[in-house]
Amino acid sequence: MMRGLGRFAGWEIVVVVGLIAIPLLQLVPLPPALWTRLPHADLRSAPFALLGREPDYRPISLTPEATALSALSLAPPIALFVGARLLPTVRRRQLVLAVLAVGLASAFLGIAQLAGGEQSPLRFYSVTNPSDAVGFFANRNHLAALLYVSMLLTAPWALDGVFAFLEARREGRLAAGSLSSACLCGTLMFIFGVAEIATRSRAGVALTMLGAIGIAALMARDPRNRWKTVSLRLFGVAIAAVVLFSMQFGFDGFVDRLAVDPRGDGRLAIAEHTIAAARSYLPFGSGVGSFGSVYGQWEAPRDLIPDVYINQAHDDLIQIGLEAGAPGLLILLIFVIALTGRTIRLLRARGDRAAPLDTALKSASVMAIVCLFLHSLVDYPLRTSAGMILFAFCCAVATQPTDSSRGGSLEVVIPAPPRKRVRVAASTGRIGGVAPLPRVMGARAAELWQEKENGPPHSGFEGRVGKGSDSSCVSPSIRRFH
Numbered sequence: 001m002m003r004g005l006g007r008f009a010g011w012e013i014v015v016v017v018g019l020i021a022i023p024l025l026q027l028v029p030l031p032p033a034l035w036t037r038l039p040h041a042d043l044r045s046a047p048f049a050l051l052g053r054e055p056d057y058r059p060i061s062l063t064p065e066a067t068a069l070s071a072l073s074l075a076p077p078i079a080l081f082v083g084a085r086l087l088p089t090v091r092r093r094q095l096v097l098a099v100l101a102v103g104l105a106s107a108f109l110g111i112a113q114l115a116g117g118e119q120s121p122l123r124f125y126s127v128t129n130p131s132d133a134v135g136f137f138a139n140r141n142h143l144a145a146l147l148y149v150s151m152l153l154t155a156p157w158a159l160d161g162v163f164a165f166l167e168a169r170r171e172g173r174l175a176a177g178s179l180s181s182a183c184l185c186g187t188l189m190f191i192f193g194v195a196e197i198a199t200r201s202r203a204g205v206a207l208t209m210l211g212a213i214g215i216a217a218l219m220a221r222d223p224r225n226r227w228k229t230v231s232l233r234l235f236g237v238a239i240a241a242v243v244l245f246s247m248q249f250g251f252d253g254f255v256d257r258l259a260v261d262p263r264g265d266g267r268l269a270i271a272e273h274t275i276a277a278a279r280s281y282l283p284f285g286s287g288v289g290s291f292g293s294v295y296g297q298w299e300a301p302r303d304l305i306p307d308v309y310i311n312q313a314h315d316d317l318i319q320i321g322l323e324a325g326a327p328g329l330l331i332l333l334i335f336v337i338a339l340t341g342r343t344i345r346l347l348r349a350r351g352d353r354a355a356p357l358d359t360a361l362k363s364a365s366v367m368a369i370v371c372l373f374l375h376s377l378v379d380y381p382l383r384t385s386a387g388m389i390l391f392a393f394c395c396a397v398a399t400q401p402t403d404s405s406r407g408g409s410l411e412v413v414i415p416a417p418p419r420k421r422v423r424v425a426a427s428t429g430r431i432g433g434v435a436p437l438p439r440v441m442g443a444r445a446a447e448l449w450q451e452k453e454n455g456p457p458h459s460g461f462e463g464r465v466g467k468g469s470d471s472s473c474v475s476p477s478i479r480r481f482h
Contacts, residue, residue, distance in 0.1 A: 104188060141199075207375055289323065362397060368394045
């Protein structure tokens with residue numbers, strides 16, 4: 001257990017423990033001498049006065065049941081973050097592919113919903129955005145978040161396939177597998193872009209454009225890219241193709257959404273009232289998950305929207321300030337500072353030629369985290385279980401240790417004289433556990449080293465025996481002259 005904890009940075013442990021501790025501490029029963037000193041103590045004492053009883057123990061949270069459920073909802077994302085960090089690189093890559101598979105299924109479902117109209121049987125919720133693509137969600141913004149994260153996580157695979165193919169062509173080889181991978185991933189990115197516009201989410205499309213800029217930067221910084229100008233031009237053409245094709249899937253509806261005044265949905269008024277409520281409940285907050293119960297006390301009659309129930313602040317920063325108080329804002333500040341530091345290190349670091357795919361996946365995950373965080377300032381994509389899990393997984397990929405980028409032990413079988421095959425472990429650089437070898441990156445490198453040390457392989461045993469070779473497979477007549 002302690003060995004596993006050693007793989008996590010100190011700030012990661014602080015953030016995870018803090019996320020769990022805040023709602024649990026808000027559920028601890030306090031004696032009347034303490035909770036009566038908290039802000040709005042009259043709200044806590046009102047039930048006792050109504051029942052004609054003496055005040056009893058009460059927790060900090062005004063809604064203990066909602067706080068307990070919120071604490072339980074943190075279990076899946078925290079478990080995924082810890083589990084993904086402890087996985088080897090190969091398994092973590094497979095999880096990335098699983099995320100992309102879910103994103104692809106959601107994109108196709110959203111396009112089918114749009115084609116089926118408002119009465120499409122593929123819409124699974126009665127309270128939803130009936131004229132937009134929502135996928136497996138009830139809200140278009142949540143599907144939009146999944147799509148731009150999926151696009152960002154697909155980009156490293158596409159770039160890896162493209163550059164591997166170009167490198168092979170440069171060496172006179174034909175890498176059909178790399179070309180197929182690049183085409184497949186490019187098609188996925190195209191589908192995600194079209195489905196994104198079909199959601200008609202203004203924030204989602206804006207963050208997709210921001211993600212496209214990040215992908216272009218990722219492409220330009222890749223150490224294998226010797227065709228920076230050409231690749232950027234081709235990427236611009238691909239973006240134009242997405243826009244043109246999306247005209248058949250809701251582009252006109254998205255343009256109509258742009259004409260709507262963003263202040264008309266009452267978000268500014270919601271933010272204003274939430275900030276006022278957060279100030280009054282400092283320093284410990286009103287309780288995680290208590291927004292729906294607390295906000296109504298601060299909502300002004302002039303700000304009421306007919307047939308609309310306000311259950312989220314549409315700004316996680318101020319909602320955290322209301323529900324979790326100063327401790328929640330402190331945990332958020334630690335996370336932002338640590339993420340900023342990691343981003344700066346990624347920008348300063350040169351690309352790792354030994355594991356360019358994993359380096360690119362870390363950079364793409366950081367961009368996904370930034371996009372989700374910016375989205376949370378105008379909506380609540382992280383208030384759903386799927387959104388929290390997606391965010392936690394991106395954090396796990398972005399914070400994976402640098403030394404894990406090469407994966408586990410890789411064994412390469414190198415040609416050796418007949419009668420014996422010698423295995424070279426890339427992680428230890430030794431032949432048969434006897435002679436040291438330089439670190440090898442593939443079978444061809446191992447073959448070249450063997451030829452350098454022992455000469456080219458022969459069908460017999462003529463010639464010298466080089467230093468470091470296994471003399472047990474050499475005839476006695478030759479071993480005598482070694």
